[in-house]
Amino acid sequence: MSLKYTAIRAAFEVLWLSGMPHLSRLLSQSRGVIFTLHRVLPETPAAFSPNAILQITPDFLDYCIERVRDLGIDIVSLDEAMTRLSATEKGRPFVVLTFDDAYRDNLTHALPILQRHEAPFTLYVPTAFVDGVGQIWWQAIEDIIARQQAVVFTEDGETEYVDTITTRQKADAFARLYWRMRKLPEPERLKLLEEFTGNYGYDLDVQCRELIMDWQQLRHFADNPLCTIGAHTVNHYELAKLPPLQAAREMTQSADIIEAQFGTRPQHFSYPLGGPLSCGPREYELAREAGFSTAVTTRPGGLYAHHAQTPWSLPRVSLNGYFQQHRYVDIFASGGLFTQLGKITG
Structure with missing residues (x-):
């Protein structure tokens, strides 16, 4: 584990021992948190598994859902989240579950848990991946x-x-x-x-076909009332690296393809990789022009009332594979606390 993640873990321990997550939820103006997830796998990663950061176990997902509800936090859809951000009063805190990339293990291991808990979620789909020609x-x-x-x-x-x-x-x-x-x-x-x-x-x-759902498998999600299908470009390119017209096409064509497959045009978008190298003000404006209601980044932080006015640059908190201790869920779910932690750790 890198020095960065070692420092974050140390900060998590101090915050948990101090009781700060509870205090933050009481005092912060943060209204909710969007969780970022990718893969859900039961296997223990090998010693060399740098991408294990992107995977959590089914047991941890199950615990996260139970724990946030025990804390009095609602699990809501993105549409409901935006409604709550627009409300005059703060209201009950909430969490939004989002999954990027349409990994096959989402169908095998995540969907049964989400259905059992009746937990709404969003699945962001890069269409070339589902076509079997993406490059992971x-x-x-x-x-x-x-x-x-x-x-x-x-x-x-x-x-x-x-x-x-x-x-x-x-x-x-x-x-x-x-x-x-x-x-x-x-x-x-x-x-x-x-x-x-x-x-x-x-x-x-071959790798893409092994790791990612095909369109028939993805229909299990599209037909599920708990699921909101979102767009995630065609080729999963970092949009900030592309000329404006190509970046715009990556956005709109992904929505076109999903609409052609399922009959409903996606209203929500996720920027591939989602950090400062991948998206910024230009991409936020492109998402707005493309007609998306929201677009999510991977910049850490909670959701505040002002995000209702800037819904094309929403922050998310990663349910990170390196931090699957139960006690850390209280920190992940504390939007205001995670906003401050993100400023410290970069």
Whole structure:
């Protein structure tokens, strides 16, 4: 675990021991929290699993739902959340559950829990993923590094062999390649990804079909009254890296495709990756122009009354795979507290 997450865990322990989550819920003007989830898997991650940050266990999801309700917090849809943000009075606190990317394990492991608890949720769908031609590149580079004793990096015409024998070496190699890809323009990132996966015989289309639901499976969600289907672009590109017209097409075409499949146009949108490198004021305006009622980021924080006026840049709190202790749920559910914690930890 990185120094950043070690510091966050230490902060969580201090906050929990001090009773601050309860006090924050009483005194803060935060009205609610949107939780970000991705994968729900029962297996314990391997020692080298940098993407384990994106997965929680079914038991932890089950506990989170029970705990927030025990705290007197309602679990509501995004539409209900926006209604509550627009109200004159603060009212009862709430949590919104959102899942990104349409992973197959959401159907296998998450949906039964959500149905049992009658918990509403939103599922954001990148349509190319469901078509089976998406590029889940962050998992691909983990898979390759996990099985190799060394990997080849080519940069500025120079070839370098990097040892990936130990868990530490694998983690360092992953971080190096991950952040290089994050900083590259999308066409260059796609070229690098094709080169890297091709060197090791890794089939991105096969991976996509294994990890992501197809349209028939996704219909289980679209037909479920608990579920709101949201758009998540076509190709899951970082929109801030794209020219304006291409970024706008990624948004609108994803909504067009979902509407064609299910007969209802999605009103809610999630920016891929969702941080400062991925979206900003330009993308917020594009989401507004595309006709979405809301758009969510991954910037941490609670929801306040003013977010009713700026619904295209909503913050979310990640139910992080590194922090699955039961006592931390009280912190995740405290919007005001998490807003301040996000400012401290960056």
